[in-house]
Amino acid sequence: MHVNVKLYSIFRLEHPDYDVEEGLKVNLEEESTIMDLLIALGIEQQRVAMVNLNGKITRDKSVALKEGDVVQVFPFFGGG
């Protein structure tokens, strides 16, 4: 299955060919979880502060993904 991944902050800087409009299309095995996706992206999970799955914030990385999901991945943040 394919999921659509959007990267932010330093994760985006670490993927210099990242396309803002398109995001990243990632091919995963059926029933893969957010955790599996992070492994596929090469992002260590302890660097991930927040994941937004189809518009909803989730901190549970064991959630299973399905075809066409939009996954936004955020590193730790602060400031203001």
Place this chain on the structure above:
Amino acid sequence: MSKMIRVDMTKGTVHYEPLNQELEAFGGRGLIAKILNDEVDPGCNPLEAENKLIICTGLLAGTPAPTSGRISIGSKSPLTGTIKEANAGGMAGYMLSRLGVKAIIVEGKSTDDGWFILKVGKDGAVLLPAGEYVGMRNYDLTEKMRTDFGEKVGVLSIGGAGERGYWNSTIQITDTRGRPSRSAARGGLGAVMGSKGLKAVVLEESGPPEIPYHEKELFNTANKNYIAGIKAHPVSGEAMPALGTAVLINIVNALGALPTNNFSAGNFGDAEKISGENLAKIQGERGGKENQPCQPGCPISCSNIYHDENGRHLTSGFEYETIALNGSNCGINDLDTIAMIDRMCDDFGLDTMETGTTIAVCMEAGKAKFGDGKAALGLVEEMIEGTELGKIMGNGTVFAGTKLGVKRIPVVKGQSIAAYDPRALKGTGVTYATSPMGADHTAGNSILEQSVTPTQKEGQVQVSTNLQVGMATFDNLGMCIFSGFCTEDPANIGYLLEMMSGRYGGEWDPDRLFTLGIKTLGLEKSFNSKAGFTEKDDALPEFMYTEKLPPTDSVFDIGPEELSGAVPFKED
């Protein structure tokens, strides 16, 4: 013993005084709370002689502690009527500590509407006639000061907004490149300085300070470890150096808390266009810069330099709050327009945050359309020119909103809400409601809090209370709150305690450290209560309790009884 300078603007005199032991125990925001409680009638008119303006450094000023050069400025605020402390980076704190001065108290009011500048150098402090500086905007003024007093001066100054007494008026502070881009922005402190007839304070270069360490070795070792802690933390070591505070646009948008069209939505369709990531991309092409220190030696260096499309400097210190409140909150998706507003505000001495929310209420009143950047620039121009509408806007969001008949006015205690909609970030909402400063994100922002869901009700009062104590403590140390992210690791708190022992001696444990924050909040609340504020004032604007915020559809549902449990501190 540290010194302070007392400037009597009525008599035109300047004296040095030693600080007594009680005052020595405080720094920055705490010192301001103590002096205002001791010396100023909380019921006074903020723009009359009886109010005082205090400019001071923190407890670790002058040491190599990272970011310890913050300058705190405080007074009774004309915008809120409460006690007010606003702190900023830049050169002022660093320079003042090198001059061996912990605080400047400006009191009285110059007679015959005369304008002065205060010059502080190695050989003393003196009031000089402000002459040609009167009427100057901050960029021109600071440039002239460098010509007149030397390249290396640090400057605090007011622009036209402060001269004219706008309740939205800042005191601008020069950065490491001498530009007036840092700001003691909130609460109208520029008007207080202007009411006294003080146009600027110029601080001369004087060489390294003599700091009486109790145990220098202990301090130095702990300091090195603390800096390593800052650099090892993912936020202060990685995200903020790379992208600054603007990195928050996309994040707060994803949380559904990005103020949009006068706080009517938490999502902005064009967030990507005004994001920190896009800012870095554009500036990479134009020769602007990320990763700039606003004060010497900052290991985080979250500041930036913004170039216009011709590659010329337009503004510096272009921050998340400014971008969100003048961008998405006005429906504006163009970074260049927002950067121009930032530049105009720094130059004329307006708080960019209060300005953004004021523009948005004007848009809600039909004075311009949401999304119309040109019209927004026109509204700022009106404030600068001092047209009838401009003068109304110059007094801030609640004043303008009320005059224009707007019902949805996003303020607490007269100060506009920062760039996190409290319905989708409730811990920050509790802080807005209960901070003695009015709606203020730097008083305790729950954006980093992992223990609670942002929209949940439970636990937020405790979260906010802990944060408010932590922030008030850092505001005593005179350190930037961004250097405090790493204190979530107790080892780093340990280093901070050793730094305090090395500097001041005695046993420092977390209790003693955080008592600084608790006492400060207690003093501030006591000032406010004598000024007539009650628990009824600890509330968010009505519409935030009833109007659902898309996309989370959340309302603020933490009632007065629960809010009364936040910051339960008292000092007499």
